[in-house]
Amino acid sequence: MTEQATAAGEPLLRPLRQDDLDRVLQLELELFGSGAWTHGMFVEELRAPHRCYLAVEVDGELVGYAGANLGEESHVMTIGVAPHARRRGYASRLLSALMTEARRHGATSMVLEVRADDDGPQQLYRRFGFEPIGIRRNYYQLEGVDALVMRAELAPLG
Numbered sequence: 001m002t003e004q005a006t007a008a009g010e011p012l013l014r015p016l017r018q019d020d021l022d023r024v025l026q027l028e029l030e031l032f033g034s035g036a037w038t039h040g041m042f043v044e045e046l047r048a049p050h051r052c053y054l055a056v057e058v059d060g061e062l063v064g065y066a067g068a069n070l071g072e073e074s075h076v077m078t079i080g081v082a083p084h085a086r087r088r089g090y091a092s093r094l095l096s097a098l099m100t101e102a103r104r105h106g107a108t109s110m111v112l113e114v115r116a117d118d119d120g121p122q123q124l125y126r127r128f129g130f131e132p133i134g135i136r137r138n139y140y141q142l143e144g145v146d147a148l149v150m151r152a153e154l155a156p157l158g
């Protein structure tokens, strides 16, 4: 992915880097609380093969990030947008870019887990063609919350 200059207030979508991790960990705690990933988990993910991790930056501030494990069935690993930057389409940009990257890697489907009790993200995913295919009981163990597993078919890149 190439980085392009953006006008003031315009979002820049770019690869997530290791030097973003202080900011990402701050957001992780704010967004996911006890389920937040650790620094080590992010470092491992950023080093692992077949991964795509992206950031959205606005006026130099990282306001969102997302990542996927790319394979024939790709897996959305995480997606988060800072509370003050929501409903501006940033998660949609991130998800759309991950889906395109997955298709480039030959993926035919994409899956993810989402809190069964959180309708907001589910609505986002439905917009992108994800449909519920099952429940993982107690997936978010610390909070005792189930995950809804959602899956989208990916069309081959034309």
Ligand SMILES: CC(C)(COP(=O)(O)OP(=O)(O)OC[C@H]1O[C@@H](n2cnc3c(N)ncnc32)[C@H](O)[C@@H]1OP(=O)(O)O)[C@@H](O)C(=O)NCCC(=O)NCCS
Pocket (backbone or CB within 6 Å): 031, 032, 078, 079, 080, 081, 082, 085, 086, 087, 088, 089, 090, 091, 092, 093, 113, 114, 115, 118, 119, 120, 121, 123, 124, 125, 127
């Ligand atoms: C879920 C999340 C990533 C959405 O980020 P966002 O940048 O606000 O999402 P977008 O602006 O791209 O939303 C696109 C569409 O998704 C749906 N959507 C997103 N958030 C929603 C919410 N809280 N409630 C209802 N619909 C929502 C809407 O249809 C929205 O379009 P609209 O704003 O025109 O109505 C963000 O709320 C977040 O970080 N939440 C906490 C972390 C989390 O739950 N991550 C998902 C883990 S599975």
